[in-house]
Amino acid sequence: MTNPKDFYLSGQALAAPALAPGLYIVATPIGNLRDITIRALETLAAADMILCEDTRQSARLLTHYGIKTHRSALHEHNERERMGNIVTRLGEGQAIALISDAGTPLLSDPGFPLVRAVREAGFEVFAVPGASALLAALTVAGLPTDRFSFIGFLPPKQGARANMLRPLANNAETLVFYESPRRLAATLEAMIKVFGPEREAAVALELTKRFERVERGTLAELHTFYTEDDTKGEAVILVSGAVPGAVDSADWEAALAKAMEDQPLRAAVDEISTLFSLKRKQVYDAALALRQTKG
Numbered sequence: 001m002t003n004p005k006d007f008y009l010s011g012q013a014l015a016a017p018a019l020a021p022g023l024y025i026v027a028t029p030i031g032n033l034r035d036i037t038i039r040a041l042e043t044l045a046a047a048d049m050i051l052c053e054d055t056r057q058s059a060r061l062l063t064h065y066g067i068k069t070h071r072s073a074l075h076e077h078n079e080r081e082r083m084g085n086i087v088t089r090l091g092e093g094q095a096i097a098l099i100s101d102a103g104t105p106l107l108s109d110p111g112f113p114l115v116r117a118v119r120e121a122g123f124e125v126f127a128v129p130g131a132s133a134l135l136a137a138l139t140v141a142g143l144p145t146d147r148f149s150f151i152g153f154l155p156p157k158q159g160a161r162a163n164m165l166r167p168l169a170n171n172a173e174t175l176v177f178y179e180s181p182r183r184l185a186a187t188l189e190a191m192i193k194v195f196g197p198e199r200e201a202a203v204a205l206e207l208t209k210r211f212e213r214v215e216r217g218t219l220a221e222l223h224t225f226y227t228e229d230d231t232k233g234e235a236v237i238l239v240s241g242a243v244p245g246a247v248d249s250a251d252w253e254a255a256l257a258k259a260m261e262d263q264p265l266r267a268a269v270d271e272i273s274t275l276f277s278l279k280r281k282q283v284y285d286a287a288l289a290l291r292q293t294k295g
Contacts, residue, residue, distance in 0.1 A: 007045040008066035009038075016045035019095035020126075023086075023118045025111065026097050027104040027130030031209035033064050035131045041065055043128050047097040049089070053110060057101045074098065076110050083117045090123040097128075104132045108152040108178050133207055134176055137236035140214055141202035144240065147173035154179070154187060161187065165194040166270070170277040172241040181205075181231040188223040191239060194275065195219060200240040206233040242277070252276040256283060257290055265291065 006013045024043050029035040044050055045067045051074035052058035058071060074082055086096060100109035118125055138145050151168070154161045154177060168175055179187050184203070191199070197220035204214045211233075215222060219239070252272055259268035265287050273283040 004068050005046050006066065007041045009041070013066070014041075016042040019043065019046045020124065021090060021093045021095055022124030022126055023090065023115065024095065024097045024126045024128055025105050025115070026099050026128040027132065028058075028061055028099050028102060030102045030131045030133045030136065030207055031212075033061060035208055036061070036065075037128070037130050040128050040130055041067070044069060044097055044099070046095065048094040049096050051086070051096060051098045051114075053100045053105075058099060069097075074110060074114070079110050079113055083114055086114065087117060087121045087123070090118060090121070102131075102133070104130070104134075107132065107134060107150070131208070133178070133204075133234070133236055136207045137202075137204040137214075137238060138174070138176065140207075141204060141238045142216060143174045143200065143202060143238050145174065147241075148176055149173050150176045152178050154190075156183060158186075158190065161190050162194065165190060166274045169194050169274050170242045174241055175239040177237040177239070179235045179237055181233060181235060184231050184235050184237075185223060185227045187237065188219055188226060191237075192219045192223060194271075195239060195242075196275070199242075202238045204236040204238070205231065207236070209233070252278060252283070253286060253290075256287060260287060260290060 003015055005016045007016060008014070024047065026040050026043055028040065044062065047069050050058070050062070050069050050071050052071050053075050055071045055073050062069070062071070089096060098105050098111055098114065100111070103109070105111040106115065115125055134150055138148060149168070149171060151164075154164055177187070191201070197218060199219050201219050201222055202214055202216045203222055203226065206212045215225060217225070255275070256268060256272045259271050263271070269280060269283045269287050272278070273280045
């Protein structure tokens with residue numbers, strides 16, 4: 001007779017040890033189902049309930065390992081209304097696991113409001129670490145990993161996307177973004193306008209899956225490639241940090257003149273001062289002089 005708390009590994013039933021009460025944040029594979037830890041399997045099998053971003057998506061993983069734990073949906077549309085019930089369950093001594101569709105929960109996925117509420121209620125939150133698209137991409141992209149910033153998904157609208165990118169133009173660390181395949185080319189184009197076409201970058205697709213690939217090049221080269229390519233799978237975009245150095249005034253003044261051709265003066269000044277790491281007043285004075293010359 002099988003135990004409902006068993007899980008299966010290579011066809012063999014294994015018993016999951018009992019869990020202490022609390023909320024368990026469990027990382028799951030980002031593609032390859034074998035990229036899961038023994039502790040994660042034990043936790044999912046022993047938990048009183050598994051909170052899933054999408055129960056149908058999670059069923060594939062849980063069924064593969066014979067995990068029968070009750071599943072319940074927790075996503076961005078119902079997270080806040082469900083928090084009270086979950087905290088109550090923890091108060092009754094339950095062990096509850098939280099997983100996302102893939103990778104580590106809370107990283108561009110639901111879970112932060114719940115974790116905060118559980119902490120504020122005085123209950124334990126345990127990390128069960130594992131797969132992460134962010135870290136997997138960093139390790140294989142060939143860009144500096146000593147310092148990086150994770151930005152996640154950019155806004156889908158062009159103006160909002162540009163506004164989020166501009167303050168990042170002079171960051172010295174590697175920048176990491178998530179993006180959907182249908183917006184990949186448009187996002188690379190937006191990055192060219194802010195970071196410049198020669199900035200070194202990489203795009204990682206289908207990590208850990210059969211058709212995994214990582215393309216390296218300048219933003220301009222990657223934009224050309226992905227404009228022509230039929231892209232599938234969620235993407236991780238990595239952009240190298242800005243290289244500090246003296247800026248040739250002729251370069252930024254030419255860029256300012258071009259920006260003023262199709263933008264209001266203030267918007268052009270903001271773009272160029274951010275892109276070239278210049279004082280705004282310096283660029284603003286130059287813009288006024290250019291406008292007077294043309295006027």
